[in-house]
Amino acid sequence: MITTSLVQVVDDDEAVRTSLVFVLNAVGFEVSGYSDAKDLLARGQFDRGVLICDVRMPGMNGIELARLLRQRGSTIPIILTSGNARDSLKSEAMSVGINAILEKPVELATILAEIERVMLDYSK
Amino acid sequence: MNWRSQYEMFMPHGMCFLWRPELMALHVISDALIALAYFAIPFAILRFVQGRDDLRPRHQQIALLFAAFIAFCGLTHLLSIYVLWVPIYIIEGWLKAVTAIVSIATAISLTRLVPHALRLPSAESMRAEIAAHRETMAALEAARAALAAKVNFTEDALRESEKKFRSVVEHMSEGLMIFDQQGTITFHNCASAELHGIERGADGLFSQEQRSVEWLGWDNEGALVPIVNWPIERVLRGERVHDQYLHVERSDTGKSFDAVFNGSGIYGARGDLILGFVTLRDIGHEIRAQQVRAALAEKVDRTESELRMAEQHRHQSKALLATVIEAMPGLIYAKDRSGRMLLANKATLDLIGKNWTQVEGKRDNEFIDDPDQAAKVMANDRRVMDTGAIQEHEEIVDFPNKGSRVFLSTKAPFGHLNGVASGMVGVSIDITDRKRLARELLHVSRRSAMGEMATAIAHEINQPLASIALSIEGSLALLDKDYDGPLTAPLALAKAQSMRAGAIIRRLRSFVSGGEEMKRPENLTVIVDEACSLALLGARESGVTTEIVHDEAALEVFVDGIQIEQVVVNLVRNAIDAMDGADGAKLRVETGFSEDGMAMLSVVDNGPGVSDAIADRVFEAFVSTKGVKGMGIGLSICRTIIENHGGKIWADKDVRTGAKFRFTLPTVDRKVTT
DSSP states (O other), X not given: OXXXXXXXXXXXXXXXXXHHHHHHHHTTOEXXXXXXXXXXXXXXXXXXXXEEEESSOSSSOXXXXXXXXXXXXXXXXXEEEESSOOHHHHHHHXXXXXXXXXXXXXXXXXXXXXXXXXXXXXXX | OOHHHHHHHSOOGGGTTXXXXXXXXXXXXXXXXXXXXXXXXXXXXXXXXXXXXXXXXXXXXXXXXXXXXXXXXXXXXXXXXXXXXXXXXXXXXXXXXXXXXXXHHHHHHHHHHHHHHHHSOOHHXXXXXXXXXXXXXXXXXXXXXXXXXXXHHHHHHHHHHHHHHHHHHHHOSSEEEEEOTTOOEEEEOHHHHHHHTOOXXXXXXXXXXXXXXXXXXXXXXXXXXXXXXHHHHHHHTTOOEEEEEEEEEETTTOOXXXXXXXXXXXXXXXXXXXXXXEEXXXXXXXXXXXXXXXXXXXXXXXXXXXXXHHHHHHHHHHHHHHHHHHHOSSEEEEEETTOOEEEEOHHHHHHHTOOXXXXXXXXXXXXXXXXXXXXXXXXXXXXXXXXXXXXXXXXXXXXXXXEEEEEEEXXXXXXXXXXXXXXXXXXXXXXXXXXXXXXXXXXXXXXXXXXXHHHHHHHHHHHHXXXXXXXXHHHHHHSOTTOOSTTHHHHHHHHHHHHHHHHHHHHHHHHHHOOOOOOEEEEHHHHHHHHHHHHTTTTTTTTOEEEEEOOSSOOEEEEOHHHHHHHHHHHHHHHHHHHTTOTTOEEEEEEEEOTTSOEEEEEEEOSSOOOHHHHTTTTSTTOOSSGGGOOSOHHHHHHHHHHHTTOEEEEOSSOSSSOEEEEEEOBHHHHHHO
């Protein structure tokens, strides 16, 4: 398990964001939360760690954010969370360079497994 | 021997008389007188022949021969005198020989003439004949005179006749023109002159300039005929003109007319024209009459044909109306003021299940079983007739063999008499199916709205559920790794239940919203389990005992999981609805293989069941066993889905209690091999 990594959480739903930050903190990650894409772009770091991002957000949504980051050359692993992970969404997400999709509600174990997987992929 | 030596041989004949003077003198005088007489006779004959020019040549020859014979006899007598002194007996002999020949010829001729001479009339008979001639002459003269008188009389009659004829010709209604062999018109009768606009003199003739005129004519086809005295020229060519129609315009007199021409000629022995004539009948008034007649006839024709067409049209309309009324799928009927049936089309009779004679004059309550329904229908009829206004009613009538039907009835009054309708006509359309369909559509639209709502709700609920689950897990993580105290179980339960809630929401959402059709290998038992977890929500509370039995073998099928899940949910919900919370309600869901090796699902309940009669029809759209509650499309959708997957769905017959619905699906292996 990678415990020294940074996990940045972007979710407009405060309860979800807070609980994600809380649970990831609890298992030892360095976690920072952002209420929307704009906030992340202003304060976030894109050279390390993992990004966990909600799909439905006011302003720029998760897919658009991922596309923008990839356009800017960032290779940071991105995990998308969604309340409705349709097949069409999955294929769209893959096409813009998102590394994983998690369907909410999601167990911690699943989140940790995905983080580990994308980090491994990234380090390769 | 020359004749002189002869002469010296003989002696003169006087010597025979011895030169006796008295004898000599007797002979000489007698012979001289005879000769004289003989010479005189030929002259007389010659004169006679010259004087009678009516003698036939043969008779002339005979007369001349006779004259010659006499003359030669005279010559012989003269020579008898001469030989008294000169003895030329040889010459005398030859002369006598010639005389003899002539005499013989004359004698023969005369002998031949004797029969003719015998036939010559006698002078007496000649005279009688002449007298007869005279009488004849007199009679002839008398006849001639009579004839002359007669001729004079005939000439007078002829003149009279000609006068009459001319008068007839003059005043006959047809025009007559007479022309000579040069084609110059020598005569116009009154009618002709009038038609041509020609002034005639007192003598009935007309000026020379008017005799030859130029005509313009149009023939029957209306083509302009470039003609100069056209009918006349035809007659001059030896043709007959027969009923030739011409429209004539005379440039000189300005007259124009329409006429029928007839023309012919009188020809001489060598075929030369002596005179020609042309008659012309003015048909201007006939043409006008014909035009009027034609116009009239056309008008009459038109009126008649209009009448005929109107009649035909009326017949057709009537037949058409009758056909339409009969063929209309809707009910068409008419009732009189007291509600007695006056007319009912086939659809009406079919629905009632009676023929016209059974219905005619009957009231609704005589063939509608339910008295309340009959009363309502009759009240509607009466309201239409009382108000005199067209009205629309929704009417419900139960029929023994057709079930309960809903009609949209449009009713109109007819035959207003003093403001009171004498009856009503109604058209009723069976809207039972339409109403059910409308209800369906309402359900469907509500369902699709629900789908959208479900998606939104799923998101809204999933967010707090996610938050709850993560918070609990965070809390658990903060506890000591080896902690196993009183918090462990409740927190784990809280986490598990929030995850369960999330799963239900997710399943509900995908079930309601449908999503994209996607076939992939699925395990039928998993699909059935998921479907049951949805379909059985609340089942336990309503007292249904459920049993789910799976075949041990994995039932891999190539399907759209969501759609198959929908079918299972439908079947299970139908079973629960059918049992309707009855005591001891039992539901058994079973997976396995069919006899032909396909994956099979059975849903068995112990409710009222499906009658064998309807078992085959329950999969048709809008056939419901649930009455007003059911939509009647659930099973039809199920059939569509299963058949789209290459399977079959049916309801078992001969089931003692309850209903047994089954479907089969091809297994993956089969799918691959086919």
